[in-house]
Amino acid sequence: MRLSSPGRASAVQEPIFGLVEAQERSGGRGSALPLCPLINGEPSTGDGARIPDVDPSTGEPFGWVACADSREIDQAIEAAAFAAKLWRAAPFEERARRLTRLAEQVYRDAESIAGLIALEQGKPYAEAMGLEVLPALDHLQFLSRHAHQLSLGEPIEPRHPLYAHKRALYLYDPLGVVALVTASSLPFAQPLIQTASALAMGNAVVLKPSELTPLLGLRVGELCLAAGFPAGLVNVVPASREDTLRLVSHDRVDKVFATGTIEAGQQIMVAAGSAPRPVVLSLGGKHPAIVAGDADVARAARGIAWGALANAGQNCGSVERIYVEERVAASFVEALVAEIGKVRMGSPLDDDTDLGPLISEERRQRVHEQVSEAVLFGARLLCGGQPEDRPGFFYPPTIVLDPPEGCRLLSEETMGPVVSVVTVENLERAMQLASESSYALTASGWTESEENAERMMVGVQAGVLTINDVLYAYGEPAATWSGFKRSGLGHSHGLSGLKEMSRRRFVSFDARDTEAPLFAFPYGDAADAVVDAVTDSLHAPSRWARLRGYLRLMRSARFRSRARWRAFAFARKSSRR
Numbered sequence: 001m002r003l004s005s006p007g008r009a010s011a012v013q014e015p016i017f018g019l020v021e022a023q024e025r026s027g028g029r030g031s032a033l034p035l036c037p038l039i040n041g042e043p044s045t046g047d048g049a050r051i052p053d054v055d056p057s058t059g060e061p062f063g064w065v066a067c068a069d070s071r072e073i074d075q076a077i078e079a080a081a082f083a084a085k086l087w088r089a090a091p092f093e094e095r096a097r098r099l100t101r102l103a104e105q106v107y108r109d110a111e112s113i114a115g116l117i118a119l120e121q122g123k124p125y126a127e128a129m130g131l132e133v134l135p136a137l138d139h140l141q142f143l144s145r146h147a148h149q150l151s152l153g154e155p156i157e158p159r160h161p162l163y164a165h166k167r168a169l170y171l172y173d174p175l176g177v178v179a180l181v182t183a184s185s186l187p188f189a190q191p192l193i194q195t196a197s198a199l200a201m202g203n204a205v206v207l208k209p210s211e212l213t214p215l216l217g218l219r220v221g222e223l224c225l226a227a228g229f230p231a232g233l234v235n236v237v238p239a240s241r242e243d244t245l246r247l248v249s250h251d252r253v254d255k256v257f258a259t260g261t262i263e264a265g266q267q268i269m270v271a272a273g274s275a276p277r278p279v280v281l282s283l284g285g286k287h288p289a290i291v292a293g294d295a296d297v298a299r300a301a302r303g304i305a306w307g308a309l310a311n312a313g314q315n316c317g318s319v320e321r322i323y324v325e326e327r328v329a330a331s332f333v334e335a336l337v338a339e340i341g342k343v344r345m346g347s348p349l350d351d352d353t354d355l356g357p358l359i360s361e362e363r364r365q366r367v368h369e370q371v372s373e374a375v376l377f378g379a380r381l382l383c384g385g386q387p388e389d390r391p392g393f394f395y396p397p398t399i400v401l402d403p404p405e406g407c408r409l410l411s412e413e414t415m416g417p418v419v420s421v422v423t424v425e426n427l428e429r430a431m432q433l434a435s436e437s438s439y440a441l442t443a444s445g446w447t448e449s450e451e452n453a454e455r456m457m458v459g460v461q462a463g464v465l466t467i468n469d470v471l472y473a474y475g476e477p478a479a480t481w482s483g484f485k486r487s488g489l490g491h492s493h494g495l496s497g498l499k500e501m502s503r504r505r506f507v508s509f510d511a512r513d514t515e516a517p518l519f520a521f522p523y524g525d526a527a528d529a530v531v532d533a534v535t536d537s538l539h540a541p542s543r544w545a546r547l548r549g550y551l552r553l554m555r556s557a558r559f560r561s562r563a564r565w566r567a568f569a570f571a572r573k574s575s576r577r
Contacts, residue, residue, distance in 0.1 A: 035063065035064070035065050035066065035214070035215065035218055036065075036066045037066070037067070037068040037072055037076065037235075037236060037237045037238060038218055038221040038222070038225075038234075038235060038236040038237075039068075039072060039075050039076045039079055039232075039235050039237070040075070040076075040079035040231050040232040040235065041225055041230075041231025041232060042231070044068065044072050044075070045066075045072075046065075046066025046067065046068065046072075047066070047068075047069045047071065047072065048066060048067030048068050048069040048072070048238075048239065048240060048243065049066075049067050049240060050064050050065070050066050050067070051064070051065055051067060051211055051214070051238070052064055053065055053120060053214060053215055054212075054360070055119060055120070055392075056121070056122040056356070056357040056358065056359050056360065056392055056393045057122060057347045057348055057349070057356065057357050057391075057392040057393075057394075058391045058392050059361065059391055059392050059393060060391075062119065063215070065214040065215065065218075065238050066238070067211075067237075067238045067239050067240055067243070068237035068238060068239050068243060069243065070243055070246055072237065073206075073237060073239065073243050073246050073247050073250070074250070076206045076235035076237050076247075077177060077206055077235075077247070077250050077252050077253060078252070079231075079232035079235055080177045080204035080205065080206050080232060080233070080235055081176065081177050081204070081252050082232055083204045083230055083231070083232035083233040084174065084176050084177055084202075084203060084204035084233075086230065087174075087199075087202055087203070087204060087230065087233055088173075088174040088176075088202040088203075090202065092147065092148045092151040092200075095147070095199060095200055095202070096143075096144040096145075096147070096148070096200075098199070098227055098228055098229050099140055099143050099144040099196060099199070099200060099227075100140075100144050101227040101228055102140055102196065102223060102224060102227035102229075103137055103140035103141060103144070104227075105223045105226050105227050106133065106136055106137055106140065106192070106223060107137060109223070110129065110133050110137075113128075113132075113133055113188060113219065114128035114129045114132070114133055115128075115349075116188075116215060116216060116219060117132055117133075117187065117188055117216065118348040118349050118356070119348075119349065120187065120213050120215050120216055121184060121187050121212075121213050121216070121359060122312065122348050122356040122357045122358070122359060122393075123311055123348055123356055124348045124350075124353045124354060124355070124356050125348065125349070125351070127310060127311060127356075128188075128348075131186070131189070131310065131311065131315075131471075131475070132186060132187075132188045132189040133188070133189075134475065135189050135193070135474060135475040136188065136189045136192045136193060138475060138476075138477050139192075139193045139196065139197075139477045139493070140192075140196055141477070142477030142478065143196055143197060143200045143477075143498075144200075146495070147197075147200040147201065147498055149495065150172040150201070150495065150498055150499065150502065151172070151201075153169040153170060153171050153172070153507075154169060154170040154172070155168070155169055156168040156169060156170060156506075158571075160571075161538065161567075161568045161571035161572040162518065162534070162563060162568060163508075164564075164567045164568065164570070164571030165510070165512060165564040165567035166508045166509065166510050167508060167509045167510075167511075168506065168507070168508040168509075169506075169507050169508070170504050170505065170506060170507075171504070171505045171506075171507055172201065172498075172499060172502035172503070172504055172505075173202075173502060173503045173504075173505060174201055174202030174203050174502060174503070175198075175201075175203050175254040175255045175501065175502060175503055176203060176204070176252075176254035177203070177204050177205075177206065177252055177253050177254050178198045178203045178204070178205050178206070178253075178254065178255050178256075178257065178501065179205075179206050179208070179247050179248050179250075179253045179255070179256045179257070180194050180195065180198070180205060180206070180207045180208065180257050180258075181208045181244060181247075181248065181256070181257070181258040181259065181260065181268065182194070182207065182208070182209055182210060182217065182259055183210050183259040183260050183316075184210035184212040184213045184314075184359050185259075185311065185314045185315055185316060185359075185415070186315070186474075187209065187210060187212075187213035187216040187217070188216045188219065188220065189474075190259065191207055191209060191216070191217055191220045192220045192223070193492075193493070194257055194492065195207060195220055195224065195234055197492075197493075197497055197498055197501050198501050199224075199229065199233065199234070200498065200501070201498055201501040201502045202502075203254075203501060204232065204233050204234070204235075205233065205234045205235065206235045206237060206247060206253070207220065207221065207234065207235065207236045207237070208236075208237055208238070208239050208244050208247055209236065209238060211238065211239075211240075212359050212360060213359075214238040217236050217238065218236050218238075220234070220236065221234050221235065221236035241267075244268075245267065245268070245271040248268050248271050248272045248279075249271040249272060249274050249275065251275060253272075253275075253277065254277060255277060255278050255279070255280070255500075255501075256268060256272045256277065256278070256279045256280070257279075257280045257490075257492070257500075258279065258280070258281055258282070259281075259282040259283075259316075260282075260283065261283065261284065261413075262283045262284065262486055264283075265281045265283040265488070268281070269281065278490075279489065279490075280488070280489060280490030280491070280492065280500055281488040281489045281490065282316065282441075282481075282483065282487070282488045282492070283483075283486060283487055283488045284316050284413040284415075284439060284441065284486075284487060284488075285316045285317055285318075285320075285413065285439045285440075285441030285442050285483065285487050286320050286321060286410075286411075286412075286413055286414075286437045286438075286439040286441075287307070287317055287318055287319045287320050287321065287441070287442045287443060287444065287470075288319075288320075288321040288322070288323060288433070288434035288437065288443050288444075288460070288462075289304050289307065289319045289321070289322045289323070289443070289444045289445075289446065289470070290322075290323050290324075290427070290430045290431065290434055290443070290444070290445045290446065290456060290460070291304075291322060291323070291324040291325065291328065291332055291430075291446045292325055292427055292430075292445065292446060292447035292449065292452045292456075293325035293327045293328050293426075293427070294447055294448050294449050294452065295328065295332075295446040295447050295448060296446070296448055297328055297331050297332045297335050298335055299446070299468070300332060300335075300446035300468075301332060301335035301336045301338070301339045302339055303444075303446070303468070303469065303470055304319050304322060304336065304419070304444075304446070304470065305336060305339035305340050305343070306470070306471070307319040307444065307470035307471050308320070308417065308418075308419040309340065309343055309354075309355055309397055309417045310471060311356075312355055312356055312357065312358050312395070312416065312417045313414065313415060313416045313417040313418060313419075314358065314359060314363075314415050314416070315471065315474075316413075316415075316441060316442075316487075317441060317442040317464070317470075317471055317473070317474065318415070318471075319419055319444065319470060320413070320414050320418070320419060320420065321410060321419075321420050321422065321433075321434070321437075322336075322419060322420065322421045322422065323422050323424050323429075323430035323433050323434055324421060324422070324423055324424070324430075325423075325424060325425075325426060325427060325430065326423050326424065326425055329421075329423040332421075333382070333399075333401065333421060336399065336419075336421070337382055337383060337399060340383060340397045340399060341383065343355050343397050345388070345394060345396060345397070355397060355417060356394075357392045357393040357394045357395075358393040358394070358395055358416060358417075359393065360393060361393050363393065363415060363416065364387060364393045364394075364395050364416070366414075366415075366416075367395055367414055367415070367416030367417075367418060368386075368387055368395065369408075370407075370408045370409045370412065370414055370418070371384075371385050371398055371400060371409065371418055372385075373407055373408055373409065374400050374403035374404070374407045374408075374409040374410075374420070375400070377403070377404045377407055378402075378403075378404055379400045379401060379402055379403035379404065379407070379409070379420075380400070380401040380402060381398070381399075381400060381401075382399040382400070382401050382421075383396075383397065383398060383399050384396035384397050384398030384399065384417070384418070385398050385400075395416055395417055395418075396417070397417045398416075398417060398418040398419070399418075399419055399420075399421060400418065400419070400420045400421070401420075401421050402421070402422055402423065403420050403422070410422075411437070411438070413439065427452060427455065427456075431455070431456060431459040431460050434460050434461075435459070435460055435461040437485075438485050438486045439483070439485060439486055439487045440461045440462050440463060440483055440484045440485040440486075440487050441462060441463055441464065441483035441487035441488070442462055442463065442464040442465070442466075442473070442483075443460045443461075443462035443464070443465045443466075444465065444466050444467070444468075444469070444470045445457075445460065445465070445466075445467045445468075446467070446468055447467065447468070453467045453468075461484075461485075462483070463480075463481070463482040463483040463484055463487065464479070464481060464482070464483075474493070476493075477493065477494065478493075478494050478495075479493060479494055480492075480493055480494040480496040480497060481493040481494075481497070482496070512564050514561065514562050514563070515561055515562060516562055517562065518530065518558075518559065518562045518563045519531070520562075526556070526557075526558045527558065529552065529556060529558075530553065530556050530558050530559050532549075532552075533549045533550075533552040533553040533556065533559075534549070534553060535549070536548065536549025536550075536552070537549035537550040537552075537553055537572065538572065550569075550572065553565075553568075554569075
């Protein structure tokens, strides 16, 4: 059942009161208590700066959050390090049970979570459910059912004939303490999915949520406690930029996952690299959509309009550039204008709202500056383009036709409800322009031709490329989410994302009883003969030279006593096929 606006507002407050009441019992300061960091299973005192939690649909604060100071950052890391030592020994069955309990908690509280997303971040209820709560549940189910594939190890088939008899595996061990720095675009789904992935692989977490959406980060920590994860395993620390850098550079943090701007990512990478420690970065995108001349224009317009405007264009995978072949450009632009004209902007707590506000006034100003610059340099404004004269951080759906090359609207991430349309002469030119960006996170193609689809899948540079759909890959638990160029480093989601949450080791077992390894001491004529014979039998250019080397090897007593010669013979024969 959908919540009405008043119902949603009350539902938003209820789950957070547990933290507030605990703070009151522990002697929190003042009558208007801010919400505080969650450290070792309890609200901390929150001795850092107090930041307002602003409703982006009104521009007014509805609460306050106390940031962690440097002392509390250290406490959170120490709590996580202690919990990690115990949790890494928990069998996967226990981890899976907790993940299932977490999914049950999310499902039970789905409406209140969606209400909090609408209030704190500005997504309409349907988007909050469809783009955040549902993907979170889907990923939790995937993790509880499939993460054990890595916990059992990944078998390796030895390729060298000398070692064909050995049993070899990649083992995926817990990292220890994982620091998560998350953004406001997916303020619930992203921290929950990353936290759950870390827990599934046996790690502990220190989560630093966006300063614009701290309550949703605290909610993730609260849900993990309710699901029975041990205290200290998930710590949530709203923090300033300086203390965030302290977190990622701490010597007890084993890996950092960060989402944000390129500038923030560079700072985090420098700070984390002082250890050094590995970093996974997701730093945004400039999604190009290519509309081929044979595309279903109506379908493309509907899909792209949603891909550009969902979450007010604040997804890192939002469509921001459209390259359309000139033979369908007129009909596509007409259809796109019509589709965007149907979008209803308003309060995210209203049932009939399609498009909510931007997350901040700073974001709105940056969006408007890019649009104004493009128009000043000759682009044509088809709709929108002026901030709304109303409370909150609203910006209307905007279409800009043919902005000039080099303007920021085409080269920089916009993160707003704005899309640029560029007409091109053919598909090759569209793919060239789509791939010229310094970002390479996501892209989409729109065509009815399998041949054109394959050309785009091969020819467009992006970590994620979808044909005739958009924005769905993040919600597919098995799909790997990754970018290259300035879009980031590393992977998340799917089994590849789980591997990022672990430390891979190579292990092997040789059950054969031999006197020593083949190439071990003592050296001498016998050792020289074996080395020469192995080299000839495997790598000599002619078949007869390889055969002669093999026969010399079989006559060697050293080889027969130290190697599994039958396995070598079979593997050598197989390797030549």
